[in-house]
Amino acid sequence: MASCGGAGDDGGRSPPAVVYDDLVEVREHAATLQTMLQGSPRVLDMDARELVKGMMAKLSSAMSVFGSTSGGVEASSGRKKRSATASGPHRRSTSRRRSKSPFINMVTARTLNDGKTWRKYGQKYIHASTNPRSYYRCSHKPDQGCQATRQVQESESNPSEYIISYYGQHTCKDPSTFRSLFIQGAADAAPPADCSNLISFTSINGAAASTSTSAFAHCVVKEAVDLHPMLSSRFSNYSSSPPVQEGVSSGSPSPAGHGKFMQHAGGQLVDVIDQRTSPLTVGSAPAEYWPVAGDAGAGMDSFPSPPSPSSLGFMSGSLGGSFGNSIYDDDLFGFDS
DNA sequence: GTTATTTGACCACA
DNA sequence: TGTGGTCAAATAAC
Numbered sequence: 001m002a003s004c005g006g007a008g009d010d011g012g013r014s015p016p017a018v019v020y021d022d023l024v025e026v027r028e029h030a031a032t033l034q035t036m037l038q039g040s041p042r043v044l045d046m047d048a049r050e051l052v053k054g055m056m057a058k059l060s061s062a063m064s065v066f067g068s069t070s071g072g073v074e075a076s077s078g079r080k081k082r083s084a085t086a087s088g089p090h091r092r093s094t095s096r097r098r099s100k101s102p103f104i105n106m107v108t109a110r111t112l113n114d115g116k117t118w119r120k121y122g123q124k125y126i127h128a129s130t131n132p133r134s135y136y137r138c139s140h141k142p143d144q145g146c147q148a149t150r151q152v153q154e155s156e157s158n159p160s161e162y163i164i165s166y167y168g169q170h171t172c173k174d175p176s177t178f179r180s181l182f183i184q185g186a187a188d189a190a191p192p193a194d195c196s197n198l199i200s201f202t203s204i205n206g207a208a209a210s211t212s213t214s215a216f217a218h219c220v221v222k223e224a225v226d227l228h229p230m231l232s233s234r235f236s237n238y239s240s241s242p243p244v245q246e247g248v249s250s251g252s253p254s255p256a257g258h259g260k261f262m263q264h265a266g267g268q269l270v271d272v273i274d275q276r277t278s279p280l281t282v283g284s285a286p287a288e289y290w291p292v293a294g295d296a297g298a299g300m301d302s303f304p305s306p307p308s309p310s311s312l313g314f315m316s317g318s319l320g321g322s323f324g325n326s327i328y329d330d331d332l333f334g335f336d337s
Numbered sequence: 338g339t340t341a342t343t344t345g346a347c348c349a350c351a
Numbered sequence: 352t353g354t355g356g357t358c359a360a361a362t363a364a365c
Contacts, residue, residue: 339364341362341363342362343360343361344359344360344361345361346365347358347360348355348358349355350355351352351353
């Protein structure tokens with residue numbers, strides 16, 4: 001998401017302290033919002049909006065602390081040059097006429113992980129540019145014909161940043177597509193008794209916060225599934241052959257599609273907190289191209305792509321959280337700790 | 338064996 | 352004709 005400027009001036013405090021304060025503030029805002037939603041038959045839109053805005057800013061701030069340290073580690077390995085005999089009689093005969101997708105957005109980010117799954121299909125040194133430009137297309141293009149592409153180029157002024165240009169809209173039915181639906185579904189439903197700790201951080205230490213986050217993710221997903229059986233069935237189909245990057249736990253297939261769904265969506269929601277993407281600046285783009293703009297992704301429709309252990313590990317490592325307390329945690333995280 | 342990445346070649350477009 | 356975007360064989364990684 002585009003930084004909402006929530007980080008602000010933290011006076012040189014340590015990142016954990018900043019994150020903690022932000023989370024506390026989010027909790028307070030959430031509590032206020034809860035009161036408003038429950039107590040008042042007619043909530044003033046502006047009040048609720050302001051609260052949510054503040055919560056989002058703080059979450060962005062907290063996430064940026066971690067996102068800035070993770071960096072965008074692009075999987076690259078030294079591969080031998082292919083032999084010069086590649087060019088030959090069997091070059092493709094199909095037309096290469098470009099069907100350039102419309103420009104959508106340009107962001108500057110510290111990481112390449114924007115929640116979508118991309119397949120790199122080219123890299124090229126562009127004239128008058130010292131850094132190569134990498135070309136990515138949506139990994140769902142082969143199976144769903146998604147036309148979304150992006151171009152990534154390392155910033156010349158700041159090598160730790162990437163300038164990412166997006167072309168074409170995602171037409172794929174990536175699990176991330178349903179994220180806003182999850183939230184909406186959960187919001188529409190009466191809060192279940194066993195999810196009373198959804199936003200109530202029952203303790204002020206990081207461990208409790210993490211556990212609550214896990215429970216939150218699970219409950220929201222559960223509500224979404226209950227409300228939208230379609231999702232479950234769709235995931236059941238989807239899980240037949242998901243891209244490796246898609247799942248949180250791609251290594252251990254779940255016996256039921258529902259379980260698989262829980263793993264996907266649960267991991268996604270948790271990763272909203274552990275959002276590694278931290279766009280710094282956002283170029284002009286029509287809002288309609290960003291279906292969930294304004295929510296946790298703020299345009300960076302998020303589903304964690306590489307299920308990197310480190311990205312989840314931060315929850316239990318940096319914050320000292322203890323996943324596994326909940327019976328659902330094993331479904332969410334396949335840790336071998 | 339399958340999947341993802343690398344990289345030179347091909348080709349459209351300005 | 353030069354530049355940039357895409358293709359696809361080769362190859363590494365899993």
